Amino acid sequence: MRSLVRNLQDEVAQAAERKKKEQEEEEEKKKRHEELKAQQEEQKKNAARSAKEKAKKEGLQTGADESTLKWYNMLQDQASQCAQAFDELSKAKDTQTKKLKMELQKAATTPVSQIANISGAPLREAFEKIDKLLSNHPVTSAGKTVSTSHHPQGLEFVSYKLAEKFVKQGEEEVASNHSAAFPIAAVASGIWELHPKIGELILAHLHKKCPYAVPHYPPMESGTILGYRVEDSKVEGQDSFLKRMSGMIRLYAAIIQMRWPYTGKQGPHPHGLNHGWRWLAQILNMEPLADITATILFDFLETSLRTKQIPAPKSELGSAFFRS
Structure with a gap:
C-alpha cells in the first residue's frame, strides 16, 4: 500500500x-x-527616421501621397465590408450550409487555378464559368451544380474568394512561372470589366499582401510587416519574400496592359495605362528600399515589355514607356 x-x-x-x-x-x-x-518596431522606427532625414535632403517621399492613401483605405474598407456581408455563411455550423460553402468556393477558385498554362477555348471556358457564377447562373464544378443564388450571401462570398484567388495565383503561380501572368491577367481584366466589384476586391487583396503595388509602406500589422510573413515569431526569408512580391507585381503590371481578347466591347480598360504611369511615377518618387524597389521596378517594366502568350493586342504600356 x-x-x-x-x-x-x-x-x-x-x-x-x-x-x-x-x-x-x-x-x-x-x-x-x-x-x-x-x-x-525599433528597426522600423530607425529605418523611418533615417529615410525621413535622407528624403529631406533628396526631396523623396517616405510614404504614399494623400490621394493614394485615401484610395488604399477605401479599398480595404470595401473588402472588410464584403467579408462581413458573408459572415453567416463563413461561420456556418450545419452540414448542408458548410457543404454549400465548400462547393461555392471550389466553383470560384478552380477555374482560376486552371488558367496558368491554357489559352484559346479552355481559357474562354474558364472565363465563362467565372462570369456565369458571378451572374447567379448555375455552374458545374467537381460534378456538382451550384449557384450563388443558393444562399443569400453566396455572391459576396464568391466575389471575395475569387478576388483572393487571383492574387494568390500571382503570389504563387506567377512567382514561379512569369508567363502565367498574361492569361491570368486577361481573365482578371475581362471579369473586372463585367463585374467591377471584383476588380476592387482584387486590388484590396493585392494591396494587403503586396503594399508595394499601391505603392504604400504601412505600419506593422498583425501577421505581416511590409508584406513579410511572420509565423511563430519568425520573419520570412528575403528570397521567399522577394519571389512573392515579384509574382504579384508582375500580375499587376499584366492586368494594367491586358484586355480580354474574346469580346466585342471597346470601352475603356477597367484599370489601364494611366494606373501604370501613376504607379511608376510614385514608386520613383519614394525613398527606395534595399532590394525591394529595384526588384519590383525590374519586374514591372519587364512584364510591360514582354510578348503576350495569348492572342491579344500588343503591349500598350510597354510600347508607351519606350516611345516617351
Missing part, C-alpha cells in the same frame, strides 16, 4: 514538474516573441 502511495506521489510530482516546464517554455516563447516584436 505504501509503495502504491509513493508511486502515486511520484507521478503527481512528475506531472507538476512537466506542467511547470511547459509553463516556463511558454513564457520563454512569449518573451522571445515580445523581444522580436520590440526589435522589429
Whole structure:
C-alpha cells in the first residue's frame, strides 16, 4: 500500500514538474516573441527616421501621397465590408450550409487555378464559368451544380474568394512561372470589366499582401510587416519574400496592359495605362528600399515589355514607356 502511495506521489510530482516546464517554455516563447516584436518596431522606427532625414535632403517621399492613401483605405474598407456581408455563411455550423460553402468556393477558385498554362477555348471556358457564377447562373464544378443564388450571401462570398484567388495565383503561380501572368491577367481584366466589384476586391487583396503595388509602406500589422510573413515569431526569408512580391507585381503590371481578347466591347480598360504611369511615377518618387524597389521596378517594366502568350493586342504600356 505504501509503495502504491509513493508511486502515486511520484507521478503527481512528475506531472507538476512537466506542467511547470511547459509553463516556463511558454513564457520563454512569449518573451522571445515580445523581444522580436520590440526589435522589429525599433528597426522600423530607425529605418523611418533615417529615410525621413535622407528624403529631406533628396526631396523623396517616405510614404504614399494623400490621394493614394485615401484610395488604399477605401479599398480595404470595401473588402472588410464584403467579408462581413458573408459572415453567416463563413461561420456556418450545419452540414448542408458548410457543404454549400465548400462547393461555392471550389466553383470560384478552380477555374482560376486552371488558367496558368491554357489559352484559346479552355481559357474562354474558364472565363465563362467565372462570369456565369458571378451572374447567379448555375455552374458545374467537381460534378456538382451550384449557384450563388443558393444562399443569400453566396455572391459576396464568391466575389471575395475569387478576388483572393487571383492574387494568390500571382503570389504563387506567377512567382514561379512569369508567363502565367498574361492569361491570368486577361481573365482578371475581362471579369473586372463585367463585374467591377471584383476588380476592387482584387486590388484590396493585392494591396494587403503586396503594399508595394499601391505603392504604400504601412505600419506593422498583425501577421505581416511590409508584406513579410511572420509565423511563430519568425520573419520570412528575403528570397521567399522577394519571389512573392515579384509574382504579384508582375500580375499587376499584366492586368494594367491586358484586355480580354474574346469580346466585342471597346470601352475603356477597367484599370489601364494611366494606373501604370501613376504607379511608376510614385514608386520613383519614394525613398527606395534595399532590394525591394529595384526588384519590383525590374519586374514591372519587364512584364510591360514582354510578348503576350495569348492572342491579344500588343503591349500598350510597354510600347508607351519606350516611345516617351
